[in-house]
Structure formats: structure tokens, C-alpha cells
Amino acid sequence: MDPSLVTGASAPVAPFATPGVVTDLWLLVSVFAGVCLGTASGLTPGLHANNFALLLAAVAPSAPAPQSCVVAAMLSAGVVHTFLDVVPALALGVPDAAMAASALPGHRLVLGGRGQEALRLSALGSGVALVLAALLAVPVTELMTAAYPTLLAHLSLVLAAVVVLTLAVEPSWWPRLAGLVVLALSGALGAVALPMEPAAPLPASVLTPLFAGLFGAPVLLDAMDGGGVPPQADARLLVDRRSVGVAAGTGALAGGAVGYLPGVSSAVAATAALAGLPSETGDRGYVVATSGVNTANGVFALFALVSLGSPRTGVLVAVDRVGGVPSLPVALVAVVVAGAAGTVLVVTVGDHYLRFVGRVDSRRLSGAALGLLVVLSLAFAGPVGVVLFATATLVGLVPVRLRTRRVYCMGVLLVPLAL
Secondary structure (H helix, E strand, O other), X not given: OOOHHHHOOOOOXXXXXXXXOOOHHHHHHHHHHHHHHHHHHHHOOOOOHHHHHHHHHHHHHHOOOOHHHHHHHXXXXXXXXXXXXXXXXXXXXXXXXXXXXXXXXXHHHHHOOOHHHHHHHHHHHHHHHHHHHHHHHHHHHHHHHHHHHHHHHOHHHHHHHHHHHHHHOOOOHHHHHHHHHHHHHHHHHHHHHOOOOOOOOOOOOOHHXXXXXHHHHHHHHHHOOOOOOOOOOOOOOOOOHHHHHHHHHHHHHHHHHHOOOOOOOHHHHHHHHHHHOOHHHHHHHHHHHHHHHHHHHHHHHHHHHHHHOOOOXXXXXXXXXXXXXXXXXXXXXXXXXXXXXXXXXXXXXXXXXXXXXXXOOHHHHHHHHHHHHHHHHHHHHHHHHHHHHHHHHHHHOHHHHOOOOHHHHHHHHHHHHHO
């Protein structure tokens, strides 16, 4: 085993400090701050941990804490976000009961009164995947470090293969053709938008309006005519442990598979995980697997940054801007503690969130969330961001109308990279 994977000693990105230099108090405070930021971003539709990470990167030089602790806060925020982002996804993306057959599996559980169970399944998926990713990260990273030069040299072919695999799991030719249309539209949008460097009040990021428009606004617009969150039943898990383990393991492996590839998102990995799930796991297995993908992807991407010097997520892009990562022992402590906090928070806060959303008029709530997305787009990309948000929203409305999946909107990154 390469010792640099554990110590970070010879990694392309130089570590700030070893655990002996970072005091336990500073580290604890930093992780706690990251948990709070990740909770806020995870529960706010359209707001991502990336946004807070960019802000932290901007203030890092003047922060009283060691920079390695600022990085620990970023990593903690990113991990907690992957646990809690399922809460608004379940609560605010719930369609009308008449659309239940076409709803995402998590939404179907909420419509059936099993939202609390869905939250616990998500927490299990993220928690188990976090443990598996931590155990597998070193050997997988060694393998990917050896293969990475070849993958990079043939990146266009690799990305094309990812698209083909995603299309292959569609049930018929129509969603495949529709998926290609969405891929082309989002790819053209990305080719135009990604080179932009707009002036903005906060650290500029065109990804904020692009992702908010492609993945956030369309769900909120469709939810305006929905029936909202119905009363929820008890939180018992109506699935056996083996199914949970298989689904979480599948999600962790899928998250690891894309954690080292630029432009390939957790959404793409979730599609691959869905294809590999046993049919008997059903909607519950899908919730476990997709949550596992999201969390495992963040862990493997951390190892990719240390070993390859290349950030794979928005949070790690901000970490890279600060100048590096702490040694892996420090980073893993932050990740594990944040994961434990996220497991508790997604259950406790999530239940209250579902009850709150169930009492609020869905049209007003969706309208307020859309207004927030516009404000975020303006804050992180200026007036140009509002235009990008509106354009991305139009593209994001296409998949459902063409009866295909929104995962093809990831063409906003895949197509420019492939070209």
C-alpha cells in the first residue's frame, strides 16, 4: 500500500498539517461549524454545500483558525449535505397523487405515507456507504491512480461510454431518443455558460444558476399543482436487512466508480446503481442506493483529490482554491464525525420538515423556494446568473415532458468535457 495515500506526504496537493499540529479543539469547532453549514444547505432547496465552501475559501486567508480547520469545515459541510439533501427532495418534489405512477421512488413512498421510513432508509444508505467507502478508498484509489493516465488520455471515449450505459438502462427506445435530445440541449447550454466569468456579489459560480435551473426549479414548478405532503404513517422499516445491505453496497460501488471521473455526477452513478439492483429491493432499495451513491462519491472524490491532485466536486474545488487538504487522518475524522451527525439529523430534522411542509400550501411554498433560487443565482452569478437560471429552467422542464429522466441534464458538464 502506498503510504502517501494515508499521510498525503507525496500527493500532488500538499497537506496543510498533520493531526498533531491541528488542535482537537479547533478541529471540533470546525467540524461543528461544517455540520451547521451542511445542514443549512441540505435543507434549503437549490442551495448546495458548494456555495458555502466557496464562501469559506474566500475568507480562509483571514480566518483565525488554521486553514486546515477551514478545510475540515468544508469537508464536514459537504458530507452532511449529502445526508440531508434528500429531505427537501422528498418533501418539495412530491407530485399530485394522480402522477404517482411516474414519480420517483422516494416520492411514491411519501405519497403512500411512508416518508419517515424513506428518511431512515436514506440515512442507512448514506451511513453504510460512508463506512464502505472509507474501507475501500485506499485500494480503489491505488487502482485508479494506475489507470488514471489512460482514462484521461481517452476521456472523450470514457464519457461517451458513460452516456451509452445510461441510455442502455432505459426500458425502450423513446426515452433513449428523448434522453439524447436533453443531453444535446443541456450540453449546448454548458458549452456557452461554463466559460463565463460573471461579476457577482459573492464568489462567482455559474454552476449555481445552472444546477438550480436544471434540477431545482422544474421540480418546484411541477409541485405547484401537486397535493403536497399527505399525512405520514409510522417510521418502521418494511424491508429486510439484506436488501438494505445490498442496495447500500451497490450505491457505494457506483459512487466510487464515478468519484475519479471529471464531469460524471452522482446522478449518473445512481442510474448505474439502479440497473444493478435486484428487482425485489423495489422503491426502498432505490432510496438506499441513491443516498449511498451521493455520500460515497464525496469520500472517493476526496481520495481522488489527494492522490491525483484533481477536484471532482464543488466542495473540493473550493478546498483546492484554499491550497490543499489536511492529511487524510484529519480529513477522515471530519468526514466520519460529520457522517454520524448527518445520520441523526436526517431522521430528527427530516420528520419535522415533512410535517411542516405538509401544513403549508404547496403553491406558496414552491413559489418561495423559486424566489430563493433566483436570489441565489443573482448572488453567485450576477444578472447573467438570472438569465442562465431561466434558460436552464426551460431545459430542465424538457425531460418530464418527453418522458425521460432528468439525469441527462448532466450533459451541461459531460458534453463540454467530452468536446
